[in-house]
Amino acid sequence: MVEMLKGIPLLIQQFKALLKKNLLLSWRNKRATFMQLFSSIFFIFLMFCIEQAIKSRFSDTTAYQNVYDPKPLMSPPIPPCEDKFYVKLPCYDFVWSGNRSPRIQSIVKNIMANNPGRPIPSHKVRSFRTKEEVDAWLFSDPMHCPGALHFIDRNATVISYGIQTNSTMVTKRGKVEDPTFKFQVPLQFAAEREIARSLIQVPNFSWNVGIKEFAHPAIKTFSAVGMVGPTFFLTIAMFSFVLQIGSLITEKELKLRQAMSIMGLYETAYWLSWLTWETIITFLSSIFLVLFGIMFRFDFFVHNSFAVLFLIFFLFQFNMVSIYLQFSSGSSTDAVKITVAFLLMQLVTSFGFPYTFGTNRHRFIWSLFPPNLLAKALDMLEKATATPEDKGISWSSRAKCLPTEMFCNITIADIYKWFVATFFLWVLLALYFDNIIPNSSGVRKSIFYFLNPGYWTGRGGGKVEESGIFSWSSAIPPLEYTPPDDEDVCEEENVVKQQMNEPTGDPNIAVQLRGLAKTYPGTIKITCSCCCKCERSSPYHAVKGIWMNFAKDQLFCLLGPNGAGKTTTINCLIGNIPVTGGDALVYGNSVRNSVGLTNIRKLIGVCPQFDILWAELSCQEHLNLFASIKGMPPASINSVVEKLLAKVQLSDAAKTRAGSCSGGMKRRLSVATALMGDPKLIILDEPTTGMDPVTRRHVWDVIEDAKKGRAIILTTHSMEEADILGDRIGIVAKGKLRCIGTSIRLKSRFGTGFIATVSFGESASGLTHVNEDATASTEPHHLAVKQFFKHRLDVVPKEENKSFLTFVIPHEKEGLMTRFFAELQEREKAFGILDIQLGLTTLEEVFLNIAKQAELESAVAEGSLITLTLTSGQSLEIPRGARFVGIPGTESSENPRGLMVEVYWEQDETGAVSISGHSLETPAPINARTIASKATTSQKANLGKPGQVLGIIFDPNDIQGSNTR
Numbered sequence: 020m021v022e023m024l025k026g027i028p029l030l031i032q033q034f035k036a037l038l039k040k041n042l043l044l045s046w047r048n049k050r051a052t053f054m055q056l057f058s059s060i061f062f063i064f065l066m067f068c069i070e071q072a073i074k075s076r077f078s079d080t081t082a083y084q085n086v087y088d089p090k091p092l093m094s095p096p097i098p099p100c101e102d103k104f105y106v107k108l109p110c111y112d113f114v115w116s117g118n119r120s121p122r123i124q125s126i127v128k129n130i131m132a133n134n135p136g137r138p139i140p141s142h143k144v145r146s147f148r149t150k151e152e153v154d155a156w157l158f159s160d161p162m163h164c165p166g167a168l169h170f171i172d173r174n175a176t177v178i179s180y181g182i183q184t185n186s187t188m189v190t191k192r193g194k195v196e197d198p199t200f201k202f203q204v205p206l207q208f209a210a211e212r213e214i215a216r217s218l219i220q221v222p223n224f225s226w227n228v229g230i231k232e233f234a235h236p237a238i239k240t241f242s243a244v245g246m247v248g249p250t251f252f253l254t255i256a257m258f259s260f261v262l263q264i265g266s267l268i269t270e271k272e273l274k275l276r277q278a279m280s281i282m283g284l285y286e287t288a289y290w291l292s293w294l295t296w297e298t299i300i301t302f303l304s305s306i307f308l309v310l311f312g313i314m315f316r317f318d319f320f321v322h323n324s325f326a327v328l329f330l331i332f333f334l335f336q337f338n339m340v341s342i343y344l345q346f347s348s349g350s351s352t353d354a355v356k357i358t359v360a361f362l363l364m365q366l367v368t369s370f371g372f373p374y375t376f377g378t379n380r381h382r383f384i385w386s387l388f389p390p391n392l393l394a395k396a397l398d399m400l401e402k403a404t405a406t407p408e409d410k411g412i413s414w415s416s417r418a419k420c421l422p423t424e425m426f427c428n429i430t431i432a433d434i435y436k437w438f439v440a441t442f443f444l445w446v447l448l449a450l451y452f453d454n455i456i457p458n459s460s461g462v463r464k465s466i467f468y469f470l471n472p473g474y475w476t477g478r479g480g481g482k483v484e485e486s487g488i489f490s491w492s493s494a495i496p497p498l499e500y501t502p503p504d505d506e507d508v509c510e511e512e513n514v515v516k517q518q519m520n521e522p523t524g525d526p527n528i529a530v531q532l533r534g535l536a537k538t539y540p541g542t543i544k545i546t547c548s549c550c551c552k553c554e555r556s557s558p559y560h561a562v563k564g565i566w567m568n569f570a571k572d573q574l575f576c577l578l579g580p581n582g583a584g585k586t587t588t589i590n591c592l593i594g595n596i597p598v599t600g601g602d603a604l605v606y607g608n609s610v611r612n613s614v615g616l617t618n619i620r621k622l623i624g625v626c627p628q629f630d631i632l633w634a635e636l637s638c639q640e641h642l643n644l645f646a647s648i649k650g651m652p653p654a655s656i657n658s659v660v661e662k663l664l665a666k667v668q669l670s671d672a673a674k675t676r677a678g679s680c681s682g683g684m685k686r687r688l689s690v691a692t693a694l695m696g697d698p699k700l701i702i703l704d705e706p707t708t709g710m711d712p713v714t715r716r717h718v719w720d721v722i723e724d725a726k727k728g729r730a731i732i733l734t735t736h737s738m739e740e741a742d743i744l745g746d747r748i749g750i751v752a753k754g755k756l757r758c759i760g761t762s763i764r765l766k767s768r769f770g771t772g773f774i775a776t777v778s779f780g781e782s783a784s785g786l787t788h789v790n791e792d793a794t795a796s797t798e799p800h801h802l803a804v805k806q807f808f809k810h811r812l813d814v815v816p817k818e819e820n821k822s823f824l825t826f827v828i829p830h831e832k833e834g835l836m837t838r839f840f841a842e843l844q845e846r847e848k849a850f851g852i853l854d855i856q857l858g859l860t861t862l863e864e865v866f867l868n869i870a871k872q873a874e875l876e877s878a879v880a881e882g883s884l885i886t887l888t889l890t891s892g893q894s895l896e897i898p899r900g901a902r903f904v905g906i907p908g909t910e911s912s913e914n915p916r917g918l919m920v921e922v923y924w925e926q927d928e929t930g931a932v933s934i935s936g937h938s939l940e941t942p943a944p945i946n947a948r949t950i951a952s953k954a955t956t957s958q959k960a961n962l963g964k965p966g967q968v969l970g971i972i973f974d975p976n977d978i979q980g981s982n983t984r
């Protein structure tokens with residue numbers, strides 16, 4: 020026997036195995052992993068586009084630059100009119116008035132000829148006599164010219180002039196046109212130059228005028244990173260989170276985590292493996308983010324220190340992982356909602372609250388949310404690289420305030436400290452919520468679980484509750500003890516009770532259920548939409564006190580209709596849900612105590628009802644992982660896995676991923692999981708569902724082999740499987756054990772009786788006009804046999820055709836059977852009989868009978884009424900499921916108890932019972948006790964209409980020799 024790992028070595032082995040699993044899942048989900056690592060390039064590229072667009076929009080302004088030595092604009096030429104935004108063609112570079120004066124004509128001629136770099140052709144200029152004419156023309160033909168010059172020749176020494184320009188500032192494709200500098204100043208310079216030359220009569224007089232802006236600091240700073248960075252980086256964090264958290268949620272939803280816990284997974288190993296994996300991914304994605312920023316030559320990324328930037332992004336993303344972990348119990352839409360809230364908070368931060376103004380308390384609260392810290396950090400880093408002269412924040416200056424910052428409340432180094440603190444805060448909260456939010460089985464720990472010293476010492480802190488956090492359980496009503504009706508169940512109960520009083524338990528017993536009961540609490544939920552209301556659901560007794568033993572080296576088959584309580588019983592046994600009554604011992608360990616549960620989990624192997632597998636992992640990888648979690652020594656894992664794969668005939672499919680396996684292959688893998696680590700108790704919940712007959716037989720062999728040295732509990736809906744594999748069978752229905760024993764015992768006690776099949780030979784049915792169908796019964800031999808059965812046993816064939824007749828003989832006739840069959844055999848030849856076969860009824864029939872009985876019982880207990888219409892036309896209200904019903908008003912001196920009928924019930928496909936008919940009216944026996952003749956309170960409520968009569972219900976045990984069906 021292999022020695023299993025325990026304690027720290029097991030924790031390390033589990034941690035490594037889970038980390039490998041995460042690596043494999045990420046590797047197999049390449050697209051998601053690629054997005055996680057490289058989604059930042061997309062957002063960085065978007066920021067790059069935004070920066071380029073804004074740069075080009077403001078390329079003609081120096082407002083965003085420090086201007087130390089402004090360059091003068093020397094004698095700017097009059098631009099061609101086509102340069103004017105939205106000009107209509109044909110256009111004029113300028114128009115002028117005063118064309119009566121030859122001196123003015125010459126001045127204009129010179130303006131045109133001396134335009135620097137571009138003499139103006141005459142068709143690009145238009146002249147008018149007066150400025151009124153110019154105005155009239157401008158009015159009727161707008162947008163054909165950017166400016167006008169108006170000259171007045173006053174006398175020999177005075178020439179006056181005026182300028183008109185279209186002064187509307189317009190923008191085109193992001194460019195702003197400033198009409199003053201573009202058109203007005205060149206016209207002014209040209210007019211003054213040529214007027215001066217004309218007046219002083221020196222045509223080449225040098226006239227150079229320049230204009231120059233003030234030297235000024237950048238009026239405004241702009242950076243795409245500063246503007247949209249906080250939003251984009253938060254989106255990057257959310258984007259990669261949604262992908263990461265997907266697998267965390269999947270593991271919880273698919274109950275993978277619960278399955279691993281049952282195998283003995285330490286919570287610490289689980290969380291450590293996740294955090295380590297997240298650290299690796301966040302580390303890489305933060306490095307890539309800064310590298311992409313540098314690649315796109317953002318000043319923000321180029322001038323700030325790589326280490327400073329990396330640490331900001333790494334700590335921020337790491338914080339976001341810890342925040343989003345709160346939602347591992349919820350869905351990714353919750354994460355999106357919280358991201359929107361964070362974006363709004365960031366918006367507030369960008370207006371300066373609370374780091375520029377606001378109190379310390381405001382700053383403290385605000386800093387608990389990492390996106391706010393990121394927004395502040397980005398703001399500082401952006402200001403530190405606002406202009407080419409700002410050299411950014413270096414590693415050594417991370418604790419210093421920026422010289423340009425007026426209110427310095429926080430530095431980059433403070434932000435690091437905050438990030439570390441908030442990380443721990445949010446991780447602890449995530450762990451807390453993980454414990455108090457109901458898991459996939461609907462159980463959770465108390466909201467003050469951490470105050471229980473047992474939680475920290477591992478002794479008793481695992482106590483769980485079953486209500487939601489925002490709802491509370493109503494009191495669980497006590498379960499009334501009702502002694503079992505069945506003698507075998509009663510005996511089993513007595514045996515268990517007796518063994519409880521013995522000082523040493525029976526060594527052959529693996530599991531003992533001691534009145535195990537489970538009541539799901541009803542919950543009171545407060546729901547608020549337009550108004551708040553309380554919704555109350557009543558408690559439900561799913562398992563109502565089961566007493567029984569499961570022996571070693573035996574397979575116990577637990578049967579029962581849907582909702583009988585089988586899975587609930589199993590869940591109580593493996594500690595998935597807490598028991599509410601009684602106890603269960605697994606090899607002496609009680610499920611009621613957490614140390615016992617920890618021991619139980621080391622002893623059991625479970626094949627759950629639904630395959631709990633990762634689609635991306637192969638069969639071999641699953642078994643390797645589970646072997647590591649169970650604590651198998653590393654050296655033995657490979658050989659154990661190989662043997663198990665061979666056992667369930669999956670060696671050839673060892674490398675096939677579970678997602679590509681057929682349903683039958685997955686079930687076999689789940690069976691192999693249950694057999695892992697030589698468990699002392701194997702629980703198989705419907706293990707062969709979906710298998711073909713050949714594979715199923717093989718798995719039966721595997722299960723049969725596994726019996727040695729251990730106990731197996733198997734639930735199944737296949738009666739054949741139960742018949743073949745079950746050493747003992749128990750049928751539960753409505754939370755109670757209804758019968759227990761070997762297959763033969765159950766069939767003989769609960770079957771309708773015996774099945775006799777009589778086959779006929781060729782000669783016997785050899786009439787030439789043989790009819791192929793059931794009319795063959797008209798043959799003389801068939802008729803004779805049928806009459807023989809009818810006459811001696813009072814039974815008619817259940818099935819018939821030309822070759823055989825099948826009869827069901829009730830148990831009451833058992834006494835007559837020996838003689839009857841001896842006589843039948845003697846007359847075989849005379850009847851033309853080829854063969855007679857006698858067998859018990861099937862297990863399926865037993866199952867159906869028990870299920871029907873349980874359904875009737877519960878219907879009676881519920882007390883709901885149904886109308887029985889007698890053949891006489893009279894209607895009676897009777898409790899659903901009542902068997903013998905007395906008819907009120909039929910009492911006479913001859914029949915003092917009156918007349919009664921037996922009611923026949925049937926179950927529909929949902930299991931509900933309804934009346935299928937009733938017997939003839941017969942006198943009710945004198946001694947028959949009445950169960951109910953007056954309506955109970957709940958029945959009275961149902962007896963609404965006047966004239967409704969409640970039938971008299973007799974105790975079936977007192978009705979002897981009744982006509983039963």
Ligand SMILES: Nc1ncnc2c1ncn2[C@@H]1O[C@H](COP(=O)(O)OP(=O)(O)OP(=O)(O)O)[C@@H](O)[C@H]1O
Nearest residue numbers: 461539559561579580581582583584585586587588
């Ligand atoms: N968390 C729960 N809260 C309330 N009722 C529950 C809960 N889980 C199960 N039940 C109820 O308990 C009853 C027993 O359920 P259980 O799952 O044990 O049946 P089962 O015998 O395993 O059925 P099946 O053959 O369909 O698996 C059912 O009526 C079910 O609706």
